[in-house]
Structures are given as structure tokens and as C-alpha cells.
Amino acid sequence: MDGQLKRGLLDVCALAAIKSGESYGYQMIKDMKPYLEMSESTLYTILKRLEGAEMLTVRSAEHGGRLRKYYRITRKGLDRIEEFREDWSMILSIYRFITREEEAHE
Amino acid sequence: MNKETFLAGLRQQLAGLPLEEREERLDFYGEMLDDRLEDGLTEEEAVESLGTPDEVAAQVLAEIPMAMILREKVRPKRRMKAWETVLLILGSPIWLSLLVAGLAVGFSLYVVLWVIVFSLWVVALALGASALGCLFGAGFYLFRGRPGEAGFFFGACLVCVGLTLLWIALSLALTKGAVKLTTGIWPGIKARLTRKEEAE
Numbered sequence: 424m425d426g427q428l429k430r431g432l433l434d435v436c437a438l439a440a441i442k443s444g445e446s447y448g449y450q451m452i453k454d455m456k457p458y459l460e461m462s463e464s465t466l467y468t469i470l471k472r473l474e475g476a477e478m479l480t481v482r483s484a485e486h487g488g489r490l491r492k493y494y495r496i497t498r499k500g501l502d503r504i505e506e507f508r509e510d511w512s513m514i515l516s517i518y519r520f521i522t523r524e525e526e527a528h529e
Numbered sequence: 530m531n532k533e534t535f536l537a538g539l540r541q542q543l544a545g546l547p548l549e550e551r552e553e554r555l556d557f558y559g560e561m562l563d564d565r566l567e568d569g570l571t572e573e574e575a576v577e578s579l580g581t582p583d584e585v586a587a588q589v590l591a592e593i594p595m596a597m598i599l600r601e602k603v604r605p606k607r608r609m610k611a612w613e614t615v616l617l618i619l620g621s622p623i624w625l626s627l628l629v630a631g632l633a634v635g636f637s638l639y640v641v642l643w644v645i646v647f648s649l650w651v652v653a654l655a656l657g658a659s660a661l662g663c664l665f666g667a668g669f670y671l672f673r674g675r676p677g678e679a680g681f682f683f684g685a686c687l688v689c690v691g692l693t694l695l696w697i698a699l700s701l702a703l704t705k706g707a708v709k710l711t712t713g714i715w716p717g718i719k720a721r722l723t724r725k726e727e728a729e
Contacts, residue, residue: 463585
């Protein structure tokens with residue numbers, strides 16, 4: 424898959440994993456697992472990028488005698504998901520057009 | 530492999546990264562392992578699910594810009610003594626020119642590789658053009674009513690077509706090889722720069 428497209432997709436996936444509430448790295452990977460396998464190093468890079476883009480905020484909190492990082496989505500992050508939905512409804516309509524052409528030829 | 534050996538291995542592989550960057554990543558993987566243990570996995574299973582330190586380091590390095598690795602590599606680990614600075618400046622006509630020469634050699638090797646690949650395709654194009662030319666020649670003589678010459682040109686055309694196809698197959702294989710070589714070199718250099726050897 425095209426690198427740029429994939430990166431954009433994975434960013435939104437990570438945002439979607441924290442959309443309904445604060446979460447932490449391992450939980451996010453587990454939540455995404457039925458849909459996509461994301462490696463830890465990939466998730467790390469994405470979280471850093473999203474933090475830099477102010478689409479999520481990070482806080483460290485104590486959990487069971489150790490520190491764990493929690494990620495929370497921001498307004499900007501929610502906007503990004505919305506933007507993604509709009510983009511993809513357009514792409515889906517183009518996709519339907521492309522596959523319809525193919526069926527006509529068969 | 531347990532958590533400690535995994536993290537120690539990873540630390541060694543990433544020794545060339547800036548301290549903050551490295552520790553933050555190690556904390557991240559440490560947290561990932563702790564969460565897996567809490568989830569009921571054994572230490573062995575938890576480490577296994579992340580991969581070997583080498584594999585994880587390779588993934589990490591793929592995402593880190595070469596510039597950051599180099600900056601860390603050339604950053605002095607301690608303040609230089611006065612005589613070292615003097616030597617460095619006095620020696621600059623030697624080491625600076627050697628450095629430039631080294632970079633130039635590396636760059637030329639790279640250029641030569643791609644020039645060879647380029648020339649392969651030029652030859653393929655020339656063979657294809659010859660095939661087309663021979664075909665025109667055959668048509669020309671046939672039109673002039675000289676079937677002997679036409680036959681000769683048609684034969685030459687077939688030979689050229691055959692050679693073109695063979696040449697394209699060869700060029701394709703060599704181009705793929707060149708791409709593999711140049712893309713393989715980059716992660717290799719990164720790993721070499723950041724790994725801390727046992728002997729050091």
C-alpha cells in the first residue's frame with residue numbers, strides 16, 4: 424500500500440482506539456488487534472506524531488506500583504477522525520464507480 | 530529470554546541513540562512487557578510476542594532519521610582537552626580531506642552503480658530500435674519488389690527482437706539487484722552506527 428496513505432490510516436486507527444476514552448499502549452494494541460496488527464514500534468511512532476500534532480495528550484499515572492502512560496484524544500484529534508470519515512465517504516463513492524465499470528466489462 | 534535480558538539487549542542495540550530518546554523507548558517497551566504480564570502472560574511469552582531485541586531495534590531504527598543517529602555519533606562524550614582541540618585543528622588538512630575523499634568515493638560508487646543500470650536500459654532501447662529499423666527495412670525492400678533483401682532484413686529483425694527480450698530480462702534482474710543493494714545498505718549502516726559492540 425502507498426506509504427502516505429497507510430500512515431494516514433494508521434494515525435486515525437490509533438485515534439479511534441482512544442476515541443471513547445483514555446487508554447494506554449497495550450490496551451490500544453489489543454483493541455485494534457481484531458482489525459489490524461500494529462507492532463509496538465509502529466504505535467510508538469504514531470503516538471509521538473499525534474502528540475506533536477496536538478491530537479492527543481499524554482500523562483503518566485501510577486498503576487500497580489509502576490508508571491503507565493495514558494493517552495487522551497483532543498478536540499483536534501476528534502476533528503481528524505471526522506475529516507477522515509468525510510474523505511472516505513468520497514473515496515467509497517469513487518470505489519463504487521470503479522468497480523461498476525469493471526462489472527460492466529465482464 | 531526474560532524482561533531484563535530483552536531490555537538489556539535492546540539497550541545495547543540502541544546505544545547510539547540520544548539518551549532521552551533511548552530511555553523513552555526502553556520505558557515504552559518495559560511498560561508493554563509489564564502490561565502483558567498483568568494480562569496473564571508468562572515473562573517468556575511476553576518477550577516472545579515483542580520479537581527479539583535485534584528485530585525490535587531494526588524496526589526502531591527504520592523510523593529514526595539518519596541525521597539524528599549521526600549527530601549523536603559525532604557528539605563528544607566529554608569535553609575535549611586543549612591539546613586535543615589544537616591537534617584536531619592542526620590535523621584538519623589531513624582528516625578533513627580524507628573525510629571528503631571518503632564521502633566522494635562512496636558517492637561515486639553509488640553513481641557508478643546507477644550509471645551501469647542506466648546504460649543497460651539504453652542498450653535495451655537500442656536493440657528494440659534496431660528491431661524496428663529492420664522491420665522497416667524489410668517492408669521497404671518488399672515494397673520495391675526485392676524479396677531476398679526483405680527476407681534478410683526480416684531475419685535480422687527477429688534476431689533483434691530475441692536479443693531485446695533477453696537483454697530486458699537481464700537488465701530487469703540487475704536493476705532489482707541494484708535496488709536491493711542500495712536499500713539494504715541504509716538500515717545496515719544505521720544498525721552499525723547505533724550498536725554498541727561488546728568489546729567497547
